[in-house]
Amino acid sequence: xxxxxxxxxxxxxxxxxxxxxxxxxxxxxxxxxxxxxxxxxxxxxxxxxxxxxxxxxxxxxxxxxxxxxxxxxxxxxxxxxxxxxxxxxxxxxxxxxxxxxxxxxxxxxxxxxxxxxxxxxxxxxxxxxxxxxxxxxxxxxxxxxxxxxxxxxxxxxxxxxxxxxxxxxxxxxxxxxxxxxxxxxxxxxxxxxxxxxxxxxxxxxxxxxxxxxxxxxxxxxxxxxxxxxxxxxxxxxxxxxxxxxxxxxxxxxxxxxxxxxxxxxxxxxxxxxxxxxxxxxxxxxxxxxxxxxxxxxxxxxxxxxxxxxxxxxxxxxxxxxxxxxxxxxxxxxxxxxxxxxxxxxxxxxxxxxxxxxxxxxxxxxxxxxxxxxxxxxxxxxxxx
Amino acid sequence: xxxxxxxxxxxxxxxxxxxxxxxxxxxxxxxxxxxxxxxxxxxxxxxxxxxxxxxxxxxxxxxxxxxxxxxxxxxxxxxxxxxxxxxxxxxxxxxxxxxxxxxxxxxxxxxxxxxxxxxxxxxxxxxxxxxxxxxxxxxxxxxxxxxxxxxxxxxxxxxxxxxxxxxxxxxxxxxxxxxxxxxxxxxxxxxxxxxxxxxxxxxxxxxxxxxxxxxxxxxxxxxxxxxxxxxxxxxxxxxxxxxxxxxxxxxxxxxxxxxxxxxxxxxxxxxxxxxxxxxxxxxxxxxxxxxxxxxxxxxxxxxxxxxxxxxxxxxxxxxxxxxxxxxxxxxxxxxxxxxxxxxxxxxxxxxxxxxxxxxxxxxxxxxxx
Numbered sequence: 120x121x122x123x124x125x126x127x128x129x130x131x132x133x134x135x136x137x138x139x140x141x142x143x144x145x146x147x148x149x150x151x152x153x154x155x156x157x158x159x160x161x162x163x164x165x166x167x168x169x170x171x172x173x174x175x176x177x178x179x180x181x182x183x184x185x186x187x188x189x190x191x192x193x194x195x196x197x198x199x200x201x202x203x204x205x206x207x208x209x210x211x212x213x214x215x216x217x218x219x220x221x222x223x224x225x226x227x228x229x230x231x232x233x234x235x236x237x238x239x240x241x242x243x244x245x246x247x248x249x250x251x252x253x254x255x256x257x258x259x260x261x262x263x264x265x266x267x268x269x270x271x272x273x274x275x276x277x278x279x280x281x282x283x284x285x286x287x288x289x290x291x292x293x294x295x296x297x298x299x300x301x302x303x304x305x306x307x308x309x310x311x312x313x314x315x316x317x318x319x320x321x322x323x324x325x326x327x328x329x330x331x332x333x334x335x336x337x338x339x340x341x342x343x344x345x346x347x348x349x350x351x352x353x354x355x356x357x358x359x360x361x362x363x364x365x366x367x368x369x370x371x372x373x374x375x376x377x378x379x380x381x382x383x384x385x386x387x388x389x390x391x392x393x394x395x396x397x398x399x400x401x402x403x404x405x406x407x408x409x410x411x412x413x414x415x416x417x418x419x420x421x422x423x424x425x426x427x428x429x430x431x432x433x434x435x436x437x438x439x440x441x442x443x444x445x446x447x448x449x450x451x452x453x454x455x456x457x458x459x460x461x462x463x464x465x466x467x468x469x470x471x472x473x474x475x476x477x478x479x480x481x482x483x484x485x486x487x488x489x490x491x492x493x494x495x496x497x498x499x500x501x502x503x
Numbered sequence: 504x505x506x507x508x509x510x511x512x513x514x515x516x517x518x519x520x521x522x523x524x525x526x527x528x529x530x531x532x533x534x535x536x537x538x539x540x541x542x543x544x545x546x547x548x549x550x551x552x553x554x555x556x557x558x559x560x561x562x563x564x565x566x567x568x569x570x571x572x573x574x575x576x577x578x579x580x581x582x583x584x585x586x587x588x589x590x591x592x593x594x595x596x597x598x599x600x601x602x603x604x605x606x607x608x609x610x611x612x613x614x615x616x617x618x619x620x621x622x623x624x625x626x627x628x629x630x631x632x633x634x635x636x637x638x639x640x641x642x643x644x645x646x647x648x649x650x651x652x653x654x655x656x657x658x659x660x661x662x663x664x665x666x667x668x669x670x671x672x673x674x675x676x677x678x679x680x681x682x683x684x685x686x687x688x689x690x691x692x693x694x695x696x697x698x699x700x701x702x703x704x705x706x707x708x709x710x711x712x713x714x715x716x717x718x719x720x721x722x723x724x725x726x727x728x729x730x731x732x733x734x735x736x737x738x739x740x741x742x743x744x745x746x747x748x749x750x751x752x753x754x755x756x757x758x759x760x761x762x763x764x765x766x767x768x769x770x771x772x773x774x775x776x777x778x779x780x781x782x783x784x785x786x787x788x789x790x791x792x793x794x795x796x797x798x799x800x801x802x803x804x805x806x807x808x809x810x811x812x813x814x815x816x817x818x819x820x821x822x823x824x825x826x827x828x829x830x831x832x833x834x835x836x837x838x839x840x841x842x843x844x845x846x847x848x849x850x851x852x853x854x855x856x857x858x859x860x861x862x863x864x865x866x867x868x869x870x871x872x
Contacts, residue, residue, distance in 0.1 A: 175558040182587035197741040202585035217604035218505040244564035
């Protein structure tokens, strides 16, 4: 990257199954207040621009960023809305800084999944000529992907279940997590079947919450905090949409995204060069597939990787020490919450699930049917 | 310092009210193909592909991903913007950021809308707060009719002036083969149209159109290799305000968002006399009073002078300061595409050897379209 973009501070709400007493904008106000306080800045005077992230369908509102200026006090300022995963909003915020246009910006994402029917919305994102009318949703897409993955690489449902045990177990140490549980592989496999082989515990829970971040140019970030976290690499790619246009056991878009991000950040061996990974696993099998895509193991070795214990909280390369998406976070906020967790790890503020001595991390956001779009960010502390 | 960004390829579909035999993906493909042909490039030269569209009009969620086979985004980087009527310019700005940040060199930006596939007014009505004003501020027209009355009261602008604006727009659109409503209307014709919500009659409101626009953007070094006459995206400004009465400038208030945008843009580009130093203005003019009112609010002319310029004929295609010489949004409003089309049309004007312009585009941001 041309210069360095620093993340000064990050904040998130506690993720919950429903927040009936909070309006969407209450969530935005909550995280904005928190992040501004953490960064030690004045919201009204210091923030130059806002990048928000939300989805019209989830909010039930055309131009879902319409109420944002009220919530973030950005009267007459620049605001733009990314309609995708929150990780893209962080990337777009970074572009604002890299272009020299802005020096200090707010990035915020929100979603209350509990207010609507997610299955319906997922169906509306599927090709309207051929496939939508089959009634497909993301769980069915994920089930097909998991089956194809099992078939191609001999990964097993037990290995998927281990991801759930690990992530929901890690969540026990994370105060913001929604579903923290002590589970066994057997319990995961015996929970309600949604779409074979995906059981209820292998799917991200319905979740409400928001996340915010302050991004700054190198100079400003250094002034504001002794622990800025730098975005040193980024990559994002789309997969084909139609399930028949790609092999679901592969994740080319993620491989390309990771390659680009690693090249920028000078990472040759991800397992050695990274201290932790926060990735977006909407379904348990995705974590295995994404670890392959991120180069933490060879193709088809995601199952072996979870068996090896390397991705455990105290392992060689902890994956989702926070508990990941399986422990809760709504869509659109999901990827940004991963970035936030990685930021807290690098700032040494993660709390009980802190990875000791973390210096470099990867945060990954993803969205669409069977992981159709991927965004990878490399984050570092210290340096130059 | 930001890398300079140029527009090197422009493509748009023809615009119309209904095209039942064309789907949204095909519209996008059409615009993209034209833009790539214009730039003399192929989709393989595009390092990133960005899309802007409004979800609710067609009823598709994440349609950037859904239609990426048509747009060429499959296997490439990109993400979607969705900011309402401004989404087209926001997508162009998104392309600008991709290049100005130094992360990419050649990008494709696309805006589209297929308005005949969904009802516009119910969709647009959901922009308002569900608890407070969703029940009575129906669609866009409620607010726009109110501000039009307020403008007439404070400035002395008459209904006839709005009719003149529409008549001028029809003359311009008639000469633009890509425009939607290309019929010529006289001032009398416009005055006779069916009233929709006072003071706006049917012809004073924009139509619901369908169409797509794509542009190829490139960094300075690439742009000079790709084409001889790149059009530079010199500056852009985005301003937003809270939703509600304050935004619509009801009463004595003017549109603060427009004033801030105009003031910033002109100051940064050392423009003191906009009507002399810029030669053309492609405005997002969704209702006939927009042109006089917003020329004032963008600080292009003095307060209460906008309608006088119309009376003088100054804003006509052949006038001293043509506004929306393409026919504007009054004749073609495919929302997700309308704003990027303004950028594209302004860039097309700059490619002509006859007109020399100092300021390329006036980017503007509105939260109600």
